[in-house]
Amino acid sequence: MYIEKVKNEMNLPETVKIFDTTLRDGEQTPGVAMTVDEKIRIAKKLDELGVNVIEAGFPVSSSGEVEAAGEILKMGLNAHICGLARPLKGDLDAAIDADVDYIHTFIGTSPLHREFKLKMSKEEILSKSVDAVEYIKDHGIIAEFSAEDSTRTELDYLKEIYNAVEDAGVDCINVPDTVGVMVPTSMNWLIRELKSELKVPISVHCHNDFGLAVANSLASVEAGADQVHATINGLGERAGNASLEEVVMALITQYDLKMNIKTEGLVNLSEFVSRITGVKMPPNKAIVGENAFAHEAGIHVHGVLAKAETYEPITPEMVGHTRRIVLGKHTGANAIKAKLKEYGIDLDKNQFDKVFNQVKALGDKGKCVTDADLRAIAESILGRAKEEIVKLEGFSVMTGNSVLPTATVKLSINGESKTAAKTGVGPVDAAINAIQRAVSETGDIELQEYNIEAITGGTNALAEVFVIMGDKEGNKATGRSTTEDIVMASVEAVLDAINKILILR
Template identity: 65%
Template structure:
């Protein structure tokens, strides 16, 4: 938050050390439709390690042999991040974590009435006994143990504390509070975490889901109240609507709270893109921090401010997260934005040319089109290469086809101030229109179309068509013509007329 005080204040019970526990490879992979290969997991783990996260939950070893093998391969890379394996409170699950050669286990059991009665069908006493046995077994085998009371936020407070007291006595290293179905609000989070911190000395971890869109807000509140560790995923992936977003949490802590976790935040954007490609889950353009529009500006007022001082409309610089700023062209574009774009591409226009390009951009924006940089370049180059004088001007165009009849074009031109109209057929609408133009200019000059090139500048059905032509006359003079338009026929006609006007000016110059 540039030139502003941070939110951190003396009333917060901030931990001396805040750990980032990334569970993209475990909970993130539980996103519906997502399945990562071993190689993909290795690449993501490497990037998370290079980013500097403290812990990486590499998977759920008991779920498959492939999970064990991928955990082993990641472990063999000797990363700096601590690697974690998930396990139910079962001896067999814990053995699978040991078999994966991991040294940190995240074990869990459901504690809420819903989980006790409908999923586990266990009494409170049996829940406590199972949880304690799992912690003791894992500790006896040399593992660092984090215990999660699944659905903790819908568990009776006295029973939750009873479970925690027993696993603490069994030697647990971290107590995790999962908001399994994302029902917390910041106010309730503050009360819950404060109560737990007041009753337990064991480090507290939080694992909050995003069902109500509050995972990051709740995690920040928990940290304010003394939580020592936050579970996160890249891009906020995870079951249903996902988990607390890694990039949102890290940047908010760094910028708004002034808490530098020692992570290389310039790697966040590339990490987000990699995970997006591997999972097939594309981020919304308005996703905070890493979305395509996170640092994009179109409004003329905003762009003017950004060009003078980026802090006017950006809370952080895009470089902080490895992103880049985009000036988007469209219906809200101002002159300053367009001038900045043209300068970036070293395109110099005089005032008249600039006004024409500006009007074209506005017109395209009003039609609902988002004008890309490639569109702008094509429009500007078209204006630069257009004839300075236009003795021949298009005044009207009509097209008809179908019913087994060859396409017909009716073209109206103004030639040296006199309007003329002609109709002609052709093998297609473009050919028909060009044949009509030849009829109209036959008394003025004769031309031969030597080259015709059509290209769609960008993808999509609303792409601008760019037409480039070379025409010649009987005297051997040649000229180029160029036009951009969303209508291919119109782009073709305007390009040919541009070429004809240049030939006509050449001819008249030689005569004079």
């Protein structure tokens, strides 16, 4: 909305090309290495997504890189297939031999790179760059040139080298913020400065050392950059590169740019790359993270149920995601009502309050309530005895490997307090024995069947206990309870069944 107020100050291009470098800079993520087959599979999906260029690797660095680039080329994809090369004959020949139709050549231009790394003069670096571009163009291949560490390079030298490669016939110049030192305003200024100097399309390659890679890429586009280098999931050296999914979605939805990206494939590709690289996304990762369209807070869920846009800037379908309503500490009644409606569970006010209180109590204990948990809680409350003749006032169990499990229960039976203690083979058995003893004067009701099930995995899973109790007259009733404590669940289930039998009498 407010972007409209500043759009006329921007120098937005009609569209932005996406140069994907997941298979090259993304593979430079420490600990990540892809096989030829994995690169092929990712390249196919990147092409389906609609990226313009796929940087398949750095051919001179290994035979696997050459093979991957060659195999990707054989697939006849729509995207250009690019190989990275230093401006050295060996590197350029390796890329040419790999048959790529696009070569990205680079060399460090900042004083740090010149003096300490390359030990080359400005003139040497410039002449190598020009020679490389001419060599690439002589082979009829698209040439992109990067002045590595351009954002720490003197402006006059940066312009000089970019002008020289432009004169040599380069097709695109790339401005790498190699160690992510730019901020959006400085990046915007630099790209405007270069735009006024050069005729060739300008690309940017932003690293995320200060978490600004996406912001700097967008600031570059605002200044007129024609292409953005990005990686799926923001993979790349150190803190990574600009995340493709974030850049693309911001460009399309916030700047209203027309792009040829099938955005509904983004989540699938993110998960695919995550599985292949072993780099898991944090749940709060923008666009593709597990929580990107998940809502727990009651006020948010209420808003989303009324109109999703209240708390979702884009639809989950746009990126192939799904909306999730999560239950927990911050849940409100509207969320639970919506879920119960979805399951076709109809509760009266009293039953609903019990479900609501149990969800809140679990949340207060730091637990997340899954959909399966909610169903089990609701179903057990739904099936409860309508009247409580016997009520639990309290219980305690003592157990361990050197003591006889013993339980003490305090019940209110028809309003009268009754306490009983009993031992058992374990805490559950002891608790049930103690209840049976406490109610023995009211009626001899015995356990006939006991079943327990964990609703979801983990030691803190909700336990669902199902019992059948019976008396001497042949009355039988079932009891059910779902809580995170198996002894408590057992006690509640047994009392539920006892109450049902007592009502029958």
